[in-house]
Amino acid sequence: xxxxxxxxTASVELGxxxxxxxxxxxxxxxxxxxxxxxxxxxxxEIAYELPQGDPEELRRRIxxxxxxxxxxxxxxxxxxxxxxxxxxxxGFTKLVKAxxxxxxxxxxxxxxxxxxxxxxxxxxxDRVVAIAVEAARAFGFTTLSCSSTGNLAGAVGAAAAxxxxxxxxxxxxxxxxxxxxxxxxxxxxxxxxxxxxDAVNRFCSELxxxxxxxxxxxxxxxxxxxxAEGSKTLAYEICEQLGWRLPDQIVIPIAxxxxxxxxxxxxxxxxxxxxxxxxxxxxxxxxxxxxxPVSAAFKAGHDVVxxxxxxxxxxxxxxxxxxxxxxxxxxxxxxxxxxxxxTDEQIVDAIKLLARTEGIFAETAGGVTVGVxxxxxxxxxxxxxxxxxxxxxxxxxxxxxxxxxxxxxxxTIRPSLDAFRDAGLAL
Amino acid sequence: xxxxxxxxTASVELGxxxxxxxxxxxxxxxxxxxxxxxxxxxxxEIAYELPQGDPEELRRRIxxxxxxxxxxxxxxxxxxxxxxxxxxxxGFTKLVKAxxxxxxxxxxxxxxxxxxxxxxxxxxxDRVVAIAVEAARAFGFTTLSCSSTGNLAGAVGAAAAxxxxxxxxxxxxxxxxxxxxxxxxxxxxxxxxxxxxDAVNRFCSELxxxxxxxxxxxxxxxxxxxxAEGSKTLAYEICEQLGWRLPDQIVIPIAxxxxxxxxxxxxxxxxxxxxxxxxxxxxxxxxxxxxxPVSAAFKAGHDVVxxxxxxxxxxxxxxxxxxxxxxxxxxxxxxxxxxxxxTDEQIVDAIKLLARTEGIFAETAGGVTVGVxxxxxxxxxxxxxxxxxxxxxxxxxxxxxxxxxxxxxxxTIRPSLDAFRDAGLAL
Numbered sequence: 001x002x003x004x005x006x007x008x009t010a011s012v013e014l015g016x017x018x019x020x021x022x023x024x025x026x027x028x029x030x031x032x033x034x035x036x037x038x039x040x041x042x043x044x045e046i047a048y049e050l051p052q053g054d055p056e057e058l059r060r061r062i063x064x065x066x067x068x069x070x071x072x073x074x075x076x077x078x079x080x081x082x083x084x085x086x087x088x089x090x091g092f093t094k095l096v097k098a099x100x101x102x103x104x105x106x107x108x109x110x111x112x113x114x115x116x117x118x119x120x121x122x123x124x125x126d127r128v129v130a131i132a133v134e135a136a137r138a139f140g141f142t143t144l145s146c147s148s149t150g151n152l153a154g155a156v157g158a159a160a161a162x163x164x165x166x167x168x169x170x171x172x173x174x175x176x177x178x179x180x181x182x183x184x185x186x187x188x189x190x191x192x193x194x195x196x197x198d199a200v201n202r203f204c205s206e207l208x209x210x211x212x213x214x215x216x217x218x219x220x221x222x223x224x225x226x227x228a229e230g231s232k233t234l235a236y237e238i239c240e241q242l243g244w245r246l247p248d249q250i251v252i253p254i255a256x257x258x259x260x261x262x263x264x265x266x267x268x269x270x271x272x273x274x275x276x277x278x279x280x281x282x283x284x285x286x287x288x289x290x291x292x293p294v295s296a297a298f299k300a301g302h303d304v305v306x307x308x309x310x311x312x313x314x315x316x317x318x319x320x321x322x323x324x325x326x327x328x329x330x331x332x333x334x335x336x337x338x339x340x341x342x343t344d345e346q347i348v349d350a351i352k353l354l355a356r357t358e359g360i361f362a363e364t365a366g367g368v369t370v371g372v373x374x375x376x377x378x379x380x381x382x383x384x385x386x387x388x389x390x391x392x393x394x395x396x397x398x399x400x401x402x403x404x405x406x407x408x409x410x411x412t413i414r415p416s417l418d419a420f421r422d423a424g425l426a427l
Numbered sequence: 428x429x430x431x432x433x434x435x436t437a438s439v440e441l442g443x444x445x446x447x448x449x450x451x452x453x454x455x456x457x458x459x460x461x462x463x464x465x466x467x468x469x470x471x472e473i474a475y476e477l478p479q480g481d482p483e484e485l486r487r488r489i490x491x492x493x494x495x496x497x498x499x500x501x502x503x504x505x506x507x508x509x510x511x512x513x514x515x516x517x518g519f520t521k522l523v524k525a526x527x528x529x530x531x532x533x534x535x536x537x538x539x540x541x542x543x544x545x546x547x548x549x550x551x552x553d554r555v556v557a558i559a560v561e562a563a564r565a566f567g568f569t570t571l572s573c574s575s576t577g578n579l580a581g582a583v584g585a586a587a588a589x590x591x592x593x594x595x596x597x598x599x600x601x602x603x604x605x606x607x608x609x610x611x612x613x614x615x616x617x618x619x620x621x622x623x624x625d626a627v628n629r630f631c632s633e634l635x636x637x638x639x640x641x642x643x644x645x646x647x648x649x650x651x652x653x654x655a656e657g658s659k660t661l662a663y664e665i666c667e668q669l670g671w672r673l674p675d676q677i678v679i680p681i682a683x684x685x686x687x688x689x690x691x692x693x694x695x696x697x698x699x700x701x702x703x704x705x706x707x708x709x710x711x712x713x714x715x716x717x718x719x720p721v722s723a724a725f726k727a728g729h730d731v732v733x734x735x736x737x738x739x740x741x742x743x744x745x746x747x748x749x750x751x752x753x754x755x756x757x758x759x760x761x762x763x764x765x766x767x768x769x770t771d772e773q774i775v776d777a778i779k780l781l782a783r784t785e786g787i788f789a790e791t792a793g794g795v796t797v798g799v800x801x802x803x804x805x806x807x808x809x810x811x812x813x814x815x816x817x818x819x820x821x822x823x824x825x826x827x828x829x830x831x832x833x834x835x836x837x838x839t840i841r842p843s844l845d846a847f848r849d850a851g852l853a854l
Contacts, residue, residue, distance in 0.1 A: 067494060067519075086526065088786055092494075094547075099513065100591065118545060120521075120786065122824070158786030164527065168852060173839045181827050184834045187783025189852050192839035203842040210844055212853045356614025359515055359547065359585030397549070397824045400608050407611045412600045412619035415630040417637055425595060425616050426639045 012138045017077035020225055021047040023327075031077075033139050033222040043323065044225045046077050048269075055274035059244060062236075067092045069127055069233040075269060076233070077226050078134040086162050087133055090126035091233050093118040095241040095389070100357035105374055107384040112247070113370075114238055115360055115392050122395035123316075123363070124259070125155035128230030132219035133163050135226035141217035143168055144188075147200040150179055150316055151363075151394055156219055157186030168216070170200050182398070231259040235266025238389050239276050246270075246281045248386035251373045253365045253393055254285045254294050254339070255317045257324030264331045283331050284382065285339035286372035288312035288364075292341035294325045298332060299339075305329070313344045313402045314364040316394060338381050342371035350374065351396065351403055363394030364402050439565045444504035447652055448474040450754075458504075460566050460649040470750065471652045473504050475696075482701035486671060489663075494519045496554055496660040502696060503660070504653050505561040513589050514560055517553035518660050520545040522668040522816070527784035532801055534811040539674070540797075541665055542787055542819050549822035550743075550790070551686070552582035555657030559646035560590050562653035568644035570595055571615075574627040577606055577743055578790075578821055583646055584613030595643070597627050609825070658686040662693025665816050666703050673697075673708045675813035678800045680792045680820055681712045681721050681766070682744045684751030691758045710758050711809065712766035713799035715739035715791075719768035721752045725759060726766075732756070740771045740829045741791040743821060765808050769798035777801065778823065778830055790821030791829050 012031045020029040024042025035044055051058055051074050058074065065071030069091030070083040083089070094115045102111035119126040129152070136144055144160040144167045146152050153169045160167035167188030171180070172195065184190045193200045207213040208222055217223045239246060246267060252260040264283055270276045287295045290312030293305045305325030310318035322328070332339050342350070347364055350371035355361050362370070369390050376382035396403070413419040420426065439458045447456040451469025462471055478485055478501050485501065492498030496518030497510040510516070521542045529538035546553040556579070563571055571587040573579050574597045587594035594615030598607070599622065611617045620627045634640040635649055644650045666673060673694060679687045691710055697703045714722045717739025724732045732752030737745035749755070759766050769777070774791055777798035782788050789797070796817050803809035823830070840846040847853065 089521065094516065100589070118547070120545070121788070122549075122822075154788075158782070158788070160786075161783050162527070162786035171836070173836075177831055178827055180836065181831050181834045182788070182824070184836065185779065185782045185788050185823065185830055186786060187779060189838075190836045191847075191850070191852065192836040193842045194839065195842045199842045203847075206844055207847065212844060212848060352612065352614060355585070355612045356588050359587075359589035359613055361548070361581075361585070361609070361612055395549075395824075396612065397609070397822075400605055403612055404604060404608050407608045409598070409600075409607065409611065409617045409619040411616075412621065415620045415622045415626045417633055417639060420618070420630075420634065421639060423618070425618065 013079050014077040014134065014138055015073060015080055016048045016050055016075065017046045018049045019047045020044040033135070033141070033217065035222055035224045046225055046229055050075060050269065050273060058273060059275055062240065069130060069230070072233055072236045075236065076131060077229055078131060079138070082134055086164060087130050088120040088126055088159055088162055090119045090130050092237060095238060096358060096360065098358050101354060104353060104357055105377055105384070107377065107388065109385045110387045112389045113354070113358060113360060113392055114234065114389055117360070117362065117392060117395035121151070121154045121158050122398065123151040123155065124231070124234065124393040125151045126159070127233050128227045129155040129159045129219055131230040132217065132223045132227040133159050133165070135223045136165065136217035137163070139217065141215055142166055143216045145169065145204070145216050145218045146220055147171070147197070147204045148183070149175060149197055151398065152220065153183035154186070157183055157188045160188055161186045170204055172197050172200055228258045228262055231262035232266035232269070234259070234391065235263045236270065239267070239270055242387070244276055246276050246279060247389040249282045249284060249337070249382055249388040251284045251286055251369045251388070251390045253317055253369050253391060254287050254322060254328055255319045257294060257322045257328040260285055261324050261327045261331060281335060282337040283335045284337045284372065284376060285328050285332055286369045287339065287341040288314040288317055288347060288368050289341045289343045291318045291320060293320065294322055294328050295339045295341040297325065298329055303329060313399070314347055314368050315399070316363060316365050317368060338376065340372045340376055342368060342375055346371040346375070348403055348406060352407070354392070355396070360392060361396030362392040363396055364399045365394050366392035367402070440506050441504040441561065441565055442500060442507055443475045443477055443502065444473045445476045446474045447471040460562070460568070460644065462649055462651045473652055473656055477502060477696065477700060485700060486702055489667065496557065496657070499660055499663045502663065503558060504656055505558060506565070509561055513591060514557050515547040515553055515586055515589055517546045517557050519664060522665060523785060523787065525785050528781060531780060531784055532804055532811070534804065534815065536812045537814045539816045540781070540785060540787060540819055541661065541816055544787070544789065544819060544822035548578070548581045548585050549825065550578040550582065551658070551661065551820040552578045553586070554660050555654045556582040556586045556646055558657040559644065559650040559654040560586050560592070562650045563592065563644035564590070566644065568642055569593055570643045572596065572631070572643050572645045573647055574598070574624070574631045575610070576602060576624055578825065579647065580606070580610035581613070584610060584615045587615055588613045597631055599624055599627055655685045655689055658689035659693035659696070661686070661818065662690045663697065666694070666697055669814070671703055673703050673706060674816040676709045676711060676764070676809055676815040678711045678713055678796045678815070678817045680744055680796050680818060681714050681749060681755060682746045684721060684749045684755040687712055688751050688754045688758060708762060709764040710762045711764045711799065711803060712755050712759055713796045714766065714768040715741040715744055715774060715795050716768045716770045718745045718747060720747065721749055721755050722766045722768040724752065725756055730756060740826070741774055741795050742826070743790060743792050744795060765803065767799045767803055769795060769802055773798040773802070775830055775833060779834070781819070782823070787819060788823030789819040790823055791826045792821050793819035794829070
């Protein structure tokens with residue numbers, strides 16, 4: 001595994017981040033742009049020296065901070081002065097109390113939608129990319145890169161532009177024009193690769209190991225340990241917005257599974273720091289039936305995840321071989337949660353349900369979590385009398401195709417009152 | 428003019444709103460769903476009894492309020508408990524310090540972009556519709572309606588869904604599918620009218636005067652005096668986010684001109700209340716050359732605006748006969764500002780400039796304001812040494828067509844390092 005240390009990593013200033021630690025064997029490494037253990041090839045994650053002392057004081061410090069993920073800078077691998085640097089300041093998105101949706105789903109407790117479509121490029125990816133940008137700066141990288149078929153490309157392009165970094169994003173050459181425009185408009189380099197998404201990923205791995213990729217930070221490869229920590233902020237915000245309280249149940253979409261594991265990590269940190277009361281919570285994972293390897297493993301009682309070939313409209317969740325699948329299974333089981341999946345038709349129904357009840361137009365991934373929530377309530381697995389938070393991680397404007405075939409005018413009429421009366425739409 | 432008073436308007440509880448007042452002759456009317464003076468046919472606007480007393484106390488009260496336009500409830504025609512009602516809680520969007528853009532434009536003072544793409548349905552329309560919803564509730568309307576070709580349709584559909592109101596939106600029957608989906612997804616009635624936008628508007632005017640329209644609140648017709656006030660919140664937020672300080676210069680897009688006049692009204696209120704220091708500011712209006720009747724009148728020194736037939740990619744500004752045009756001319760002249768226009772090509776260039784410098788992907792209307800800012804600096808009209816705020820009122824995802832023809836991959840290559848090297852994209 002190539003190690004591209006440009007800055008001296010011994011002197012890297014990334015706040016409370018103390019080291020990298022192997023999730024499998026626990027071996028520790030200096031902070032640097034590495035992502036796999038040299039002993040056992042396990043994934044590396046950040047080990048922290050979190051702030052000690054009075055939780056009340058930390059809580060006040062957070063509450064007095066900026067209205068973005070940087071209010072949690074003391075708990076993130078970022079420099080203390082991060083809020084003053086040019087970045088997109090993502091996060092602190094709305095936690096919407098969804099009473100209309102609750103009624104439709106038969107929820108008698110409190111139901112909330114954490115709506116990450118409010119981020120700068122309208123998906124949760126702005127959170128993780130913002131952390132990767134700080135790591136890139138710390139390691140002296142001058143180019144921000146990734147492979148992507150959607151949300152990530154825009155998030156990287158926008159964040160690099162604002163941060164004054166060069167960007168170079170790799171996409172399959174035959175993406176729809178809308179997605180290409182979203183990836184290209186921020187003015188970075190955009191390279192179409194003749195091949196599918198797997199070919200793009202293989203190419204990026206080659207590039208990281210080659211002198212050609214010197215100085216390049218791939219947000220979801222060599223900067224992945226930092227990048228992934230951005231998802232912890234969803235946990236922090238949910239608890240703070242609930243009045244420093246853990247929800248009873250959270251429904252989280254699964255792509256690689258990273259987001260779900262980091263939300264659990266964030267909740268555990270809040271408990272350890274005394275910022276929330278230590279009591280049980282349940283974590284539920286949500287997949288599309290057309291890409292449900294973790295759900296299948298959960299139901300079969302397996303500890304390992306058998307890869308699948310994705311076939312679903314929920315493209316942002318279509319990872320057939322989810323790297324964090326085993327960790328997701330462990331968390332769902334340990335917390336008393338579950339992993340469930342829904343069909344494409346149920347996803348579309350759920351997108352429309354959320355739109356017509358709460359005025360939130362979600363990406364297909366939001367349809368997956370709302371659809372799974374409905375299914376789990378009907379099955380008696382999710383308790384409708386408790387406090388439940390459902391994640392919407394992206395924006396419906398980016399997946400218009402999913403609902404377009406079944407969403408249109410109620411009627412088309414001549415511009416006359418008679419025609420309107422005949423259409424039967426008056427009160 | 429039909430007056431549809433369902434609730435008794437004498438008892439209407441809309442916070443500091445005291446009456447409706449004719450902008451032309453000053454005649455006052457009880458609060459109600461009316462929009463034109465019965466004496467002179469002038470437009471009605473809200474007259475307030477604004478809070479008296481210590482500005483410091485009001486400032487603290489606002490700062491302790493919710494992170495939405497409802498922090499300014501004491502200055503808006505809404506009930507005091509508005510924040511607790513189901514609505515989309517728009518506003519308090521980012522005021523982005525645009526240092527990269529400033530460098531490109533030769534601005535040596537502070538340059539900010541007020542980025543309203545962060546609103547729930549990604550345009551400033553959420554602000555005005557949220558106020559209209561409260562008026563609709565106060566007057567006992569059960570259906571929220573509008574004519575629209577874009578942003579407004581989605582804003583009305585979403586707000587009505589969340590508020591538990593019925594919605595019925597009228598659009599030209601031949602809109603692009605993407606816009607139809609955005610208008611229809613929130614589950615309200617969507618009616619295609621066989622005719623152009625003018626035909627849709629004429630039909631809506633007929634409907635308001637007919638018993639068929641009983642109980643209907645048309646946000647931009649019979650609720651317009653309330654609706655329009657939502658734009659004041661842009662002024663409040665800009666000043667609060669600058670640390671309770673007036674900017675020296677603001678660049679605002681002109682469609683009907685209502686937004687610009689209400690921003691000026693908001694600034695005047697802040698001065699009158701002692702919330703900001705009373706000192707001069709300049710207001711600049713921005714139009715697309717293909718629909719520039721106000722700019723033309725400004726340059727010709729006219730007080731009246733001669734209607735035009737719009738032909739521009741900036742569809743959200745394409746109002747050929749802007750109702751508030753004369754007021755805009757008056758404000759631009761009185762404050763020492765100007766009104767300017769840019770070509771479609773300059774709009775596209777400006778969208779890309781903002782995206783590559785600040786990571787903000789703006790709607791065509793944002794291209795108009797950034798483009799006009801550049802033009803006014805080059806002409807020596809806008810002072811680059813002062814504090815300037817440029818408005819972006821919408822989201823680039825909604826006007827992808829504007830940039831699509833000129834935005835694409837830098838290169839398309841085989842998945843090999845050799846091909847990448849040959850493309851010349853390495854550092």
